[in-house]
Amino acid sequence: MTTLASSAAADATTVRAPREAPAIRLSGVTKTFGSITVVHPIDLRIEDNEFFSILGPSGCGKTTLMRMIAGFETPTGGSIELAGRSVESLPTRKRDLNMLFQSYALFPHLSVRDNIGFELKVRGRKRYPERDAAIDEALALVHMERFADRKPNELSGGQRQRVALARAVVSRPSVVLLDEPLGALDQQLRKEMQVELKRMQREVGITFVYVTHDQEEALTMSDRIAVMSEGRVQQIDAPRAIYDHPANRFVAGFIGTCNLLDGVYHSTPAEATVDIAGVGSVGASVGAASAGESVTLAVRPERLRLRAGSAGGGEIAATLLDAVFLGDEWRYILRAAEGVQLIATRPSHSSDDELTRLAPGDVVAVSWAADDARVLAS
Ligand SMILES: Nc1ncnc2c1ncn2[C@@H]1O[C@H](COP(=O)(O)OP(=O)(O)OP(=O)(O)O)[C@@H](O)[C@H]1O
Ligand SMILES: [Mg+2]
Known part of the structure; x- marks a missing residue:
């Protein structure tokens, strides 16, 4: 009886359609600058709507990895897929993603509203109602409705950060890449923004790939964390699992005390x-x-x-x-x-x-x- 049931299940598995493609898949991705390899072969699968962090000390290759996903750097080896599609020949602007870096430049002469809507305008989206509705939604998401008509120099650092965030999600890309976006903020504001970022990500249902060297930040926000050291992934797991079951000495020493x-x-x-x-x-x-x-x-x-x-x-x-x-x-x-x-x-x-x-x-x-x-x- 049991044998029959399990062989029927196995048959069902073999005819089932392949699982939906992950948001991002890296297969054997490497990067070499001159004679120095800064990213050793990395295999990684980031799911749809996941908050995925890449955590590691300065110089371990985090930004290089992000820049390859974004299309600013070409991998030396391996392949990158977004939503099941190889992006080898796709330039950055054709990839369904957006980026938010620590040095997020807002246009000083544009209002908050126009900063957020800039990309939609460039892409030729109609001002009314399409663009305005998207901007209003993004403003509400970061709780900045009251500041819509201000210029960036009339905002605090944390408020500017929210505008940059709204700008990164307003066009509803499938993936947002964030490279140490809270680095310039003080400790108190960082902690507030960590909670806000996680809430936002849940609300909009976009895949976030978040680079940080701050382990507390990664533990607070992530569904899963990839811990990197010297261009290699040391462990990929949920925060609790990484803390309780570190894979090796490096991970145990890097995450927490x-x-x-x-x-x-x-x-x-x-x-x-x-x-x-x-x-x-x-x-x-x-x-x-x-x-x-x-x-x-x-x-x-x-x-x-x-x-x-x-x-x-x-x-x-x-x-x-x-x-x-x-x-x-x-x-x-x-x-x-x-x-x-x-x-x-x-x-x-x-x-x-x-x-x-x-x-x-x-x-x-x-x-x-x-x-x-x-x-x-x-
Ligand atoms: N264009 C380049 N040419 C040569 N070496 C590079 C280049 N870009 C990065 N590197 C080197 O690659 C390594 C990884 O750099 P990367 O910027 O990815 O580190 P990171 O993990 O983002 O560090 P941080 O936390 O300090 O931002 C470093 O040793 C860096 O010097
Ligand atoms: Mg970096």
Whole structure:
């Protein structure tokens, strides 16, 4: 019975039409400048209406990748498809996309309304009702209706940013490429705009590809994140999965704060441990490593359990170097052995009086649940 059902399902699969093409597909895309390869072969599939971020440190190839998708750079190898169509011979203006960069130049002599409508005008869309309706909609989307008749120099940085955003989506392209668009704004405004951007993207249902080197920004907004380092994609996943299950040492260290400890892996079928020089044997999640292999143990600061006093069984002895108050949390800097520092955090509202009384030089005991310590290949 089961066999029949599953073979019927398999038949249905083979005759079904191919899945709808993704918004963007990169297949083996590379870029070399002179003798230097800045993008190694990248395969990537970005779905329709997805908020997809490309996250990585300065110089890792993010902008180069975006410029290839936009058509400002030609890939050295591989192919790029937009909505299932190869764009090899398509110039930028023929690609169904728009861009928003950090240095978004608004026309100083044009009003907000005319800045937003400029591209529609160039494309020959009728002023009334077509163009006006699209502009009104875009103004409402960024909450800038009241500023429609102002000139850019009569706006704050954040307001100018909204106008640039409205301009990028007014023609309803399938894809908007955003390269560090919030870089020039102060921290407070950045945080507000992050929430706004995500709301807008959901409202208009456009695929956003968002480049940033700010991990908090990527975690806040994205459906999925591609973490890049030195021209290679290290991991592609949802924010939570990247934070909880980093694929390697680079990702663990780049996303959030992470205690990274070098050691040697040992395991039985039931449990795993890692021997750390000067510290001893500590609990770890059962990993893909083999016994005796050198590994990195990754433990998030919020997963560390702290107790004032000397260490008992299954605990690590440490000395408190500093306790830093950061508003929403306390950050404890600990020394577990020569060259082995640990960072632990606690919400500042926690009522753990014993910990708030700790002073530098005090002895503490540290532990963690084995499942919270991930084993990564060194
Ligand atoms: N036209 C070019 N000619 C030669 N090298 C280039 C060119 N454009 C970029 N590069 C190099 O390619 C690498 C990747 O640059 P890219 O601008 O893509 O980095 P990025 O990840 O966007 O960095 P940032 O976060 O600083 O903007 C850098 O080492 C850069 O110097
Ligand atoms: Mg860049």
